[in-house]
Amino acid sequence: MNTALSQWRQTLRSHAEFAAWHAANGAVLDDQWRPTIALQAALRDAKASASVPGYCWPCRAPSQFLYDLQYSNGRDVNWRERLVCTRCGLNNRLRLTVQVIEAEGLRGRGYLTEHVTPLARLLLERFPGLVTSEYLGPDHAPGQVSRQGIRHEDLCHLSLAGGSVDFVVSCDVLEHIPDYPAALCELARVLVPGGLALITVPFLPHAADNLVRARLEGGRVVHLLEPEYHGDPVGAREGVLCYYHFGWQLLGDLRRAGFADAWLDLYWSADYANLGGPQVFVMARR
Numbered sequence: 085m086n087t088a089l090s091q092w093r094q095t096l097r098s099h100a101e102f103a104a105w106h107a108a109n110g111a112v113l114d115d116q117w118r119p120t121i122a123l124q125a126a127l128r129d130a131k132a133s134a135s136v137p138g139y140c141w142p143c144r145a146p147s148q149f150l151y152d153l154q155y156s157n158g159r160d161v162n163w164r165e166r167l168v169c170t171r172c173g174l175n176n177r178l179r180l181t182v183q184v185i186e187a188e189g190l191r192g193r194g195y196l197t198e199h200v201t202p203l204a205r206l207l208l209e210r211f212p213g214l215v216t217s218e219y220l221g222p223d224h225a226p227g228q229v230s231r232q233g234i235r236h237e238d239l240c241h242l243s244l245a246g247g248s249v250d251f252v253v254s255c256d257v258l259e260h261i262p263d264y265p266a267a268l269c270e271l272a273r274v275l276v277p278g279g280l281a282l283i284t285v286p287f288l289p290h291a292a293d294n295l296v297r298a299r300l301e302g303g304r305v306v307h308l309l310e311p312e313y314h315g316d317p318v319g320a321r322e323g324v325l326c327y328y329h330f331g332w333q334l335l336g337d338l339r340r341a342g343f344a345d346a347w348l349d350l351y352w353s354a355d356y357a358n359l360g361g362p363q364v365f366v367m368a369r370r
């Protein structure tokens with residue numbers, strides 16, 4: 085990585101590659117973490133918020149990025165979920181998702197595994213014809229459109245035809261699917277050869293294997309760790325259960341699901357206010 089830049093991207097393909105890269109660049113990563121500590125110190129109490137200036141890629145304009153202790157352990161800012169742009173309302177990882185989509189030059193027919201979110205609204209404006217969906221529950225048929233105009237899809241049984249889309253974007257969905265390898269097979273199936281999947285999930289770059297938080301046994305949920313619920317844009321007040329924090333085994337799972345290549349892109353940028361630790365994007369080419 086070019087450490088002279090106030091932003092960088094690093095592509096890595098295995099846990100071993102990550103370990104070597106991390107060992108070689110630990111001092112730089114520590115340096116880049118230091119301003120984040122100073123930003124965190126600006127929060128005087130649990131209810132405080134503060135902001136940092138930068139350039140918002142989705143807004144294509146300078147902006148301020150709010151941070152506080154929401155979605156945190158009560159002490160450390162959740163940098164991935166905060167740094168919310170005061171103009172477009174997108175947080176760190178979602179602003180970067182838009183940037184990656186546009187910087188990768190994704191074109192043609194796309195499928196986004198969400199619909200009722202600010203990210204979906206923004207991408208629908210920029211990608212006419214983008215297919216968007218939500219999971220509305222087991223009483224809906226794949227592809228069925230609800231009275232509210234929301235298309236239902238189950239990632240393990242998509243209604244999309246094989247080879248019908250050029251790219252797929254899935255943001256923090258797979259960790260809620262017990263049989264996520266089935267979902268990966270479906271994403272590979274609906275992509276054209278050469279098509280790209282862009283996936284974000286809770287990812288533990290130091291872990292070879294997934295951290296399994298819960299699993300299904302005979303249709304019943306068995307919790308192996310303290311249950312963790314994430315916000316559900318279409319329903320359940322308590323949120324949706326998180327089954328996994330992923331490790332590098334996800335890349336092998338993607339290859340087994342039919343992707344020709346799978347890799348991780350790590351991003352960090354002071355200019356674009358992508359602060360905290362590097363943000364992780366899982367990429368796979370059909």
Ligand SMILES: [Zn+2]
Nearest residue numbers: 140143169172
């Ligand atoms: Zn913005």
